[in-house]
Amino acid sequence: MTRLSILLLTFCIAVARSKPSERHEVRKFPEGFLFGTATASYQVEGAWNIDGYSAQWYEPESEEHEQAANDANDFMWAQYVHPIFSETGGYPQVMKERIASKSTQQGYPRSRLIDFTPEEIEFVKRSADAFGLNHYTTRMVYRNESVDTMFDSPSFFDDIGAVQYPLPEWQIGESQKVYTVPWGFYKLLTAIREKYGNPPIYITENGFATSPGLEDNHRVYYYREYLSAMLDAMEEGSDVRAYTAWSLLDNFEWKFGYTERFGLYEVDYNSPDRTRTPRKSAYVYKEILRTRSLDHHYEPDMSAPLTIDEFH
Ligand SMILES: *[C@@H]1O[C@H](CO)[C@@H](O)[C@H](O)[C@H]1NC(C)=O
Numbered sequence: 001m002t003r004l005s006i007l008l009l010t011f012c013i014a015v016a017r018s019k020p021s022e023r024h025e026v027r028k029f030p031e032g033f034l035f036g037t038a039t040a041s042y043q044v045e046g047a048w049n050i051d052g053y054s055a056q057w058y059e060p061e062s063e064e065h066e067q068a069a070n071d072a073n074d075f076m077w078a079q080y081v082h083p084i085f086s087e088t089g090g091y092p093q094v095m096k097e098r099i100a101s102k103s104t105q106q107g108y109p110r111s112r113l114i115d116f117t118p119e120e121i122e123f124v125k126r127s128a129d130a131f132g133l134n135h136y137t138t139r140m141v142y143r144n145e146s147v148d149t150m151f152d153s154p155s156f157f158d159d160i161g162a163v164q165y166p167l168p169e170w171q172i173g174e175s176q177k178v179y180t181v182p183w184g185f186y187k188l189l190t191a192i193r194e195k196y197g198n199p200p201i202y203i204t205e206n207g208f209a210t211s212p213g214l215e216d217n218h219r220v221y222y223y224r225e226y227l228s229a230m231l232d233a234m235e236e237g238s239d240v241r242a243y244t245a246w247s248l249l250d251n252f253e254w255k256f257g258y259t260e261r262f263g264l265y266e267v268d269y270n271s272p273d274r275t276r277t278p279r280k281s282a283y284v285y286k287e288i289l290r291t292r293s294l295d296h297h298y299e300p301d302m303s304a305p306l307t308i309d310e311f312h
Contacts, residue, residue, distance in 0.1 A: 024296040024297070026293050026294065026295045027228065027231050027293060027294045028292065028293045029231070029292045029293060029294070030234070032241075033240075033241065033242070033243070033292065034202075034241060034242035034243070035242070035243050035244075035245075035288070035289045036242065036243070036244040036245070037244065037245045037246075037247065037248040037264060037285070038204070038205065038244050038245070038246055038247060038248065039246075039247040039248040039249045039251050039263070040247070040251045040252060041251075048255060048257075049255050050254060050255055051177075051254050051255055051256075052134075052253070052254045053134060054134035054135055054136050054205060055076070055077035055133060055134065055135050055188060056076060056077070056135070056136070056137055056138060056139055056184075057073070057135075057137075057138040057139075057181070057184035057185070057187050057188040058072035058073045058076065058138070058139055058140075058141045058162075058164060059138055059139070059140055059141065059184065059187070060140075060141055060142075061140050061141060061142040062142075065141055065142045065143055065162075067143070068141050068142060068143035068161070068162040069141040069162070070094065071094050071098065071143075071160055071161070071162055072139075072141050072160055072162045072164060073191070074092040074094045074095055075092075075094075075095060075156070075159065075160045076160075078092050078195075079091055079092060079095055081131070081192070081196055082196075083116065083121070083124045083125070084124055084125065084126070084127055084128050085126075085128070085131065085192075085196035085197055085199055086125075086195070086196060086197075087197070088121075089116070089121035089122070089124060089125035090115065090116040090120075090121045091113065091115065091116065095113060095159075096111070096113060096115065098159055098160070098161065099111050099112055099113040099159050100113065102153075102154065102158065102159055103154075106153065106154055112154065128199070129200070130199060130200045130201070130202055130241070131192065131196075131199040131200065131201045131202070132201075132202050132204040133188075133192075133201055133202070133203050133204060134203075134204050134205035134206070134246075135185055135188060135203070135205070135206055136177070136178050136205070136206065136207070136208075137166070137170075137177075137178050137179045137180075137181060137184065138166075138170070138179065138181035138183075138184030138185075139164040139165060139166055140164065140165055140166070140167060141162050141163065141164050142162065142163050143161060143162045143163065146163065147161045147162060147163060150163065166179040167179075172218050172221065172222070173208070173209075173210055173211075173218035173219075174210065174211050175208065175209040175210065175260060176256070176260070177209055177253075177256055177260050178207075178208050178209050178222070178260075180208070180218075180221070180222050180225065182225040182226050182228065182229035183229060185206070185226050185229045185230060185233075186229040186230070186232050186233050189201070189229075189230065189233035189234075189238045189240065190233055190236065190238065192238070193233070193236075193237060193238045193239070198237065198238065198239050199239065200239045200241050201238065201239060201240045201241065202240075202241055202242040202244070203230070203240065203242060203243045203244055204244050205244060205246040206226055206243070206244070206245065206246060207219070207222070207223070207245050207246035207247060207262050208222035208223070208262065209253070209256075209260035209261055209262050210261055211261065212261065212266060213266075213279075214266060214277060214278075214279045214280060214302070215279075215280055216279045216280055216281050217280065219264075219279070219280075219281040220280055220281050220284050223245065223281060223284065223285065223288075224284075224294060224296050227243070227288070227294050228294060228296075230243065231294065245264060245285060246262055247262040247263050247264070248263065248264055248265060249263045249264075249265050249267050249276060250262065250263035250265070250266060250267040250269075251263070251267075263279070264278065264279060264281050264282040264285055265277060265278050265279065265282055266278075266279055278302075278306040280300060280302060282306055283300030283301075283302060283306060284298060284300060286306065287300065290309075
């Protein structure tokens with residue numbers, strides 16, 4: 001009996017420890033799940049010095065930095081989610097408290113954060129049918145005395161009062177923008193489910209950047225691992241209904257211009273025709289859509305043309 005329990009316990013631990021990336025069986029997407037791709041057709045005015053918007057996951061460097069990571073998550077994305085999807089509505093409590101206390105220290109007569117009125121709270125709460133989520137990557141977070149002098153004051157980052165950085169081992173290619181952290185996607189989806197009433201989620205952007213080249217194995221790896229992490233969250237109850245790959249084509253990427261290429265199709269910027277050629281990831285993504293399943297071992301035949309087939 002005891003031996004069986006120990007055996008079972010060991011088995012449970014083994015299962016708990018096996019990360020999504022280690023489970024490489026073919027996984028099915030649920031009936032009716034929607035897939036798509038998106039791209040940008042125009043340069044965004046004024047995008048030369050700013051970056052795009054997405055919800056990153058903020059992970060504490062260690063247990064003592066949990067509050068700092070929590071605050072980063074609240075300021076960086078939950079400030080848009082809390083007013084609509086939380087029970088209480090309005091801004092996250094942490095934002096109200098930190099900005100009020102900073103404002104006092106800075107000599108303001110009242111908080112720089114103008115709160116929702118009770119009418120506004122009710123007006124905004126539950127005003128959305130679905131949750132559109134852009135997600136790419138994760139950052140580690142810590143907070144110690146060093147933050148006191150790190151940021152301009154007053155500023156958004158001084159209000160958060162936390163330092164964020166990527167771990168070097170998260171970089172699998174040359175991208176300066178996207179570090180590969182599939183479990184961060186899982187944690188973000190889980191937090192939205194647990195803290196915000198499990199709304200229907202449409203993944204409106206997710207993808208990886210590479211240099212020019214058609215053998216984009218890093219992108220293929222990123223997509224597989226992130227889809228797998230998404231399926232993990234869905235198996236635990238997250239209500240994800242759709243997934244949109246960013247991007248169909250290489251395009252102008254905010255302050256990164258044309259250096260970070262997100263396309264399933266490569267665009268030749270030197271050709272007047274802007275010739276588009278499918279990368280390996282285009283073949284792999286098509287196969288995922290065709291079979292409605294994720295097979296980590298599928299190897300496409302890239303000598304065959306990539307066709308647009310009848311919808312099925
Ligand atoms: C703050 O924490 C960071 C990261 O753990 C560390 O590198 C740094 O030396 C710390 N600074 C102070 C002033 O404690």
